[in-house]
Amino acid sequence: MKLELGVNREFCEPLLELKHVTKYYHGAAPALEDINFSVAEGEFISVIGPSGAGKSTLLRCINRMIEATSGEISFDGVLISKLKKRDLRKLRTRIGMIFQHYNLVDKLSVIENVLHGRLGYKSTLAGVMGRYSPEEKQQAMRIIDLLGLHDQVYKRCDQLSGGQKQRVGIARALIQDPKLILCDEPIASLDPNSAKIIMDHLRDVSAQMGITVIVNLHQVSAALKYSDRIIGVNQGKIVFDGSPSALTAEKIAEIYGSESNDLMVELGERYAI
Amino acid sequence: MKKIEEAIIPSKPLTRESFTMWILLLVLSLLTIYALATIDYTSVDMGKAMADTLNNFKTIFFHPAAHRLSLWDAFYEVLITMGLAFLTTLFGGIIAMLLGLLAAQNLAPKQVTNIIKGFVAFIRAVPSILWVLIFAVAAGLGSVAAVIGLTFHSVSYLTKAYSESFEELDRSVIEALMASGANWWQIIFQAVIPSSVSSLLSWTFMRFEINFANAVAMGAAAGAAGIGFDLFMDSGFYFDLREIGLVTYFIIAFALVLETISTNLKSKILLKKA
Ligand SMILES: Nc1ncnc2c1ncn2[C@@H]1O[C@H](COP(=O)(O)OP(=O)(O)OP(=O)(O)O)[C@@H](O)[C@H]1O
Numbered sequence: 001m002k003l004e005l006g007v008n009r010e011f012c013e014p015l016l017e018l019k020h021v022t023k024y025y026h027g028a029a030p031a032l033e034d035i036n037f038s039v040a041e042g043e044f045i046s047v048i049g050p051s052g053a054g055k056s057t058l059l060r061c062i063n064r065m066i067e068a069t070s071g072e073i074s075f076d077g078v079l080i081s082k083l084k085k086r087d088l089r090k091l092r093t094r095i096g097m098i099f100q101h102y103n104l105v106d107k108l109s110v111i112e113n114v115l116h117g118r119l120g121y122k123s124t125l126a127g128v129m130g131r132y133s134p135e136e137k138q139q140a141m142r143i144i145d146l147l148g149l150h151d152q153v154y155k156r157c158d159q160l161s162g163g164q165k166q167r168v169g170i171a172r173a174l175i176q177d178p179k180l181i182l183c184d185e186p187i188a189s190l191d192p193n194s195a196k197i198i199m200d201h202l203r204d205v206s207a208q209m210g211i212t213v214i215v216n217l218h219q220v221s222a223a224l225k226y227s228d229r230i231i232g233v234n235q236g237k238i239v240f241d242g243s244p245s246a247l248t249a250e251k252i253a254e255i256y257g258s259e260s261n262d263l264m265v266e267l268g269e270r271y272a273i
Numbered sequence: 274m275k276k277i278e279e280a281i282i283p284s285k286p287l288t289r290e291s292f293t294m295w296i297l298l299l300v301l302s303l304l305t306i307y308a309l310a311t312i313d314y315t316s317v318d319m320g321k322a323m324a325d326t327l328n329n330f331k332t333i334f335f336h337p338a339a340h341r342l343s344l345w346d347a348f349y350e351v352l353i354t355m356g357l358a359f360l361t362t363l364f365g366g367i368i369a370m371l372l373g374l375l376a377a378q379n380l381a382p383k384q385v386t387n388i389i390k391g392f393v394a395f396i397r398a399v400p401s402i403l404w405v406l407i408f409a410v411a412a413g414l415g416s417v418a419a420v421i422g423l424t425f426h427s428v429s430y431l432t433k434a435y436s437e438s439f440e441e442l443d444r445s446v447i448e449a450l451m452a453s454g455a456n457w458w459q460i461i462f463q464a465v466i467p468s469s470v471s472s473l474l475s476w477t478f479m480r481f482e483i484n485f486a487n488a489v490a491m492g493a494a495a496g497a498a499g500i501g502f503d504l505f506m507d508s509g510f511y512f513d514l515r516e517i518g519l520v521t522y523f524i525i526a527f528a529l530v531l532e533t534i535s536t537n538l539k540s541k542i543l544l545k546k547a
């Protein structure tokens with residue numbers, strides 16, 4: 001099913017579509033300039049590019065944590081740039097997000113942090129009171145088990161390792177029952193071993209649950225190994241969009257500009273991770 | 274890194290500011306000595322005055338006794354003072370909770386936080402007793418003015434303390450929850466307050482203790498009843514040193530009990546959280 005969609009993505013209604021998306025911060029140069037691409041359901045996409053290329057900006061424009069200056073973004077058939085606050089909230093429940101620094105509430109336990117992922121589905125009052133249904137709690141436990149955190153359920157998050165924290169981050173996103181998960185450098189603060197565990201989990205999420213994953217990465221090798229498709233960004237523009245096998249050394253040089261020399265070494269270990 | 278820097282830097286050089294400071298201190302000490310040496314004591318004999326004062330202290334602290342007040346009366350009056358402290362802390366805490374949310378930089382826009390922080394800093398700069406006297410103009414001297422004035426000052430104190438406690442939760446965490454569709458009030462109650470509950474409690478107890486001390490003073494200075502008023506009457510009208518001693522011991526005992534309760538409560542809540 002998923003493979004089929006991947007192959008025939010031009011013929012399917014895309015899950016996510018960006019048209020002429022442009023973002024200006026205060027400066028004269030745009031952080032994003034005329035970004036166009038569409039994403040089919042179930043795809044695993046890596047976004048790579050040098051520091052300051054606009055990867056984080058791109059990801060945050062999708063769930064409108066940052067407002068794009070112009071352009072259209074539609075998700076699941078809805079034009080999100082026009083949504084009112086309330087509908088935007090509803091839309092965000094279907095988009096999970098994972099961060100480099102995990103962004104968990106450190107003083108709360110794992111299960112409490114995971115359940116936070118359900119707040120968006122609740123009325124203000126139910127959320128304020130922290131009323132979670134038994135089904136929600138069971139679901140939280142299932143996801144925590146799935147991510148291998150069953151021994152940590154009641155531990156406070158500041159007692160976890162980086163890799164464990166990031167798994168809590170994934171669990172918090174998964175309990176949202178999302179169609180899309182956005183990951184902003186999820187493994188940039190992790191050691192290679194934990195990084196591999198996190199990337200494996202993300203791949204499982206995509207392959208087994210059919211959830212679309214877009215992940216910003218610094219490591220070209222990880223992008224090559226895990227993604228169905230790679231988008232290369234440089235100075236706010238998409239300079240590469242294709243399958244990992246199409247990403248040649250010249251393309252990498254183009255994406256990374258002057259930074260690329262260091263990367264060639266990494267590319268030598270193309271399938272090392 | 275910091276340690277190394279400190280090691281390299283030799284002992285503090287004599288800067289312009291520290292030089293001015295030293296000169297100032299020197300002049301002040303000289304003036305003090307001069308004043309003490311040349312002051313006109315007229316009929317007061319310094320030695321006798323000291324001895325009398327010590328004698329009074331001895332009466333106060335070693336021979337406490339009840340004349341006007343029964344023990345039960347004294348206890349009841351302390352309870353009234355406690356009530357004053359409790360009420361002002363409660364009112365202050367509730368209002369400061371709302372203002373604190375609006376004054377926390379991770380929760381509110383910068384302009385709003387600046388306005389509120391400036392406003393409470395101004396209130397805090399004026400001592401609580403002055404606020405009580407200011408409100409006494411409208412409400413008349415008494416418990417109403419004391420409650421309003423002390424509440425006013427508590428609000429400003431707790432707003433600063435609470436907003437700083439709220440700021441312990443990083444803005445990025447709040448954004449992460451926003452990104453999952455949670456709204457502001459949900460985030461406040463499910464993430465911000467649970468993260469800062471121990472500091473909130475510490476500051477509230479701290480303010481309660483301050484308010485208890487203030488409430489004693491208000492009884493004397495603003496006629497707000499309670500044990501402070503008895504202290505004032507004993508010293509100013511009846512000149513009953515022994516009863517002053519008794520009342521002082523009562524206040525100390527209560528302050529100790531408060532301290533113990535708050536410490537226990539805090540550690541219990543902290544244990545439950547951990
Ligand atoms: N809040 C902001 N205000 C102003 N300029 C910003 C802001 N956020 C990002 N920028 C600018 O926009 C450009 C893109 O930033 P962005 O964070 O999207 O890059 P990135 O590809 O994620 O970089 P990195 O790999 O370092 O995370 C940069 O030039 C950055 O300076």
Ligand SMILES: [Mg+2]
Binds near residue numbers: 056
């Ligand atoms: Mg970034």
